Amino acid sequence: MNAVLSVVGKDTVGILASVASKCSEYKANVNDVTQTIIDKYFAMFMIINIDNLTIEFNKFVDEMTDLGKNKGLEIHCMHEDIFNLMHKI
Numbered sequence: 001m002n003a004v005l006s007v008v009g010k011d012t013v014g015i016l017a018s019v020a021s022k023c024s025e026y027k028a029n030v031n032d033v034t035q036t037i038i039d040k041y042f043a044m045f046m047i048i049n050i051d052n053l054t055i056e057f058n059k060f061v062d063e064m065t066d067l068g069k070n071k072g073l074e075i076h077c078m079h080e081d082i083f084n085l086m087h088k089i
Helices: 015-025 057-071 080-086
Strands: 002-010 029-038 041-049 073-079
Touching (some): 002 057, 015 041, 015 057
Antiparallel strands (some): 002 041
8 A cells, every 4th residue: 555745845955865764764665756846945745655564554644744843844644545536536
């Protein structure tokens, strides 16, 4: 199973590294990532595999949200099935 993770905030050094490191800490594997910088703002989307998470998914979501708060970023994570349903016509 996959999850979709988005990150938005003011660009600083190490955003990708800190998010990927937190994913690795809980055995979430980054399958795909795209990022861009618009003026001084950073935006990133990741597709992460959550089959081997070492904590419950809801707790993982909370951990990622907390990481965002600590770094001055907005980090949102949702199960891929929910993401797909939200965007289905």
